[in-house]
Amino acid sequence: MSPLFSREEFAGRAARARAAMAQVGAELLLVDHAECLAWLTGYTVSETMYRAAFLPLEGEPWFVLRDLDAGPCRDACWFADIVGFPDTAEPQAVMADEIRRRGLGNARIGADHLSYGFTAATRDRFAALLPQARFVDLPQASDLLRAVKSPAEINQIAQAASIADKAMRSIADRARPGLSSRAAAAVAAACFLENGADTGETGPILPGVGDHEFLHGVMTAQPLGEGDILHVELIPKLGNYGARLMRPVLIGGDERGLIPLAERLVALQDEQFAAMRPGVLACEIDAVLREAVLREGLRPAYDNVTGYTLGLYARTPRPSDFSRVFLPNARWRLEEGMVFHMYVTAGGLGFSESIVVETDGCRRLSSLPRKLLSSAVH
Structure with missing residues (x-):
């Protein structure tokens, strides 16, 4: 059983x-x-x-x-x-x-x-x-059939999210010049296994460069320098249920003045979260973030989704579940108990959360601060 x-x-x-x-x-x-x-x-x-x-x-x-x-x-x-x-x-x-x-x-x-x-x-x-x-x-x-999660399923995803929080903090603690994306991935993988995750598969961990081009890049052993951004996406699974979490991690000091952009992206995504409640069309949720990012010139184009379904993951041909995605033409409606990976990227920075839709709104399953992380601030 x-x-x-x-x-x-x-x-x-x-x-x-x-x-x-x-x-x-x-x-x-x-x-x-x-x-x-x-x-x-x-x-x-x-x-x-x-x-x-x-x-x-x-x-x-x-x-x-x-x-x-x-x-x-x-x-x-x-x-x-x-x-x-x-x-x-x-x-x-x-x-x-x-x-x-x-x-x-x-x-x-x-x-x-x-x-x-x-x-x-x-x-x-x-x-x-x-x-x-x-x-x-x-x-x-x-x-x-699996789109709406039971309380027990949501609890599994929340436990996976807590593992992501711990791993992200461990990486941020080591965010100094000389750290490579491969070394950061080793830190995350060890943290996953030490805290009960199914595997040590970490998700994309690589330099943050461009608006969204970096999201599916290739991990390298190239050391990062002062002012670089390490993009970290963590995808721990617990009993096959996965949570996801993205944060930009600053190496050394903010040489390029990225903190204001990070704060604005977080604020716009928070507005998107505030709109997420049962019955709302997915395209309306998508528009809150996408249109603001484009209107404010934070990205020249925004062609990727702003969120997608979270839940069960097995050894399959796909790493993500796009059965429900947030796009301008998405006409399906949110339901209580749905869980999503919501993300925003621009200027080499990526923020994401595992979000559950509840009766009167939504709740994020991570407890990690929503900011540009560094060895000094996380």
Whole structure:
């Protein structure tokens, strides 16, 4: 049984998934998206070999995966029906046999056709193995079913945020000429592991140069000099739930007079946070920050998102969840319990927070001061 969540919570998640199945007339749900697997079952694993969980309209789910992973799966799942297969077997053939054995060979099988696990080859193989079944699409269900977080999930993200706070303080303590982004990443990785994070993966840590070009740059061992900015984005995960935190860290003194820009970016982002409440359109939240940054000439162009969904992260092809993003054309509405990574960048400075939407507004999950950090001030 999952140590993180109660059986009642998982039952609620299954009910949410069954409601989505009912909308498209599906009798069985195939789940192969790593984050949705974790959300629905309590267990997730890489796709070294294809694996999937199945949820019928009535009764408990079952999980089919390679024998090597069956033991950990049994330890983590809230249900007992775990089917393992040897590495010599074809996963889809084993799954098709299980579906027929359970009397669902003629069923309407729901699947998220946008899941990165449900490839065209996977769909075609299942169609050949189950010619009497019909596959129906639950578009983006793997992400959208998880969009609203429970209090227990928010608590996991908040604990991850506290690890990010500690790691950021540790880096700021060492913010002196000669520090490299690689050395700073080593500090963060050690702090993550010492404080219970799943892994030592830190996120981008690199020199802050340009308006947003630095965000996905490459870490180097090049030492930073007096007045340089070290951009630090931390992405600790706890039980697969991730928080994110960005701060610019000043090396030595403020040689370029960046403090006023930092203060203005924080103030504008605080205005954006103040507008975040249930029912508001995402494009309206986005406009609060984007339009002000452009109007004040803090950036010549602003083409990237100002925020995106936070929550579960597994070993998948994507490091970020863009199922809900803040852009000028984003017409979806905020809901209580949604959690986002909100960020702003300009002039080599980047600030971000993990934000949860609550009944009357929003709350940031980090306690770190919102300012340009240095070894003297953090």
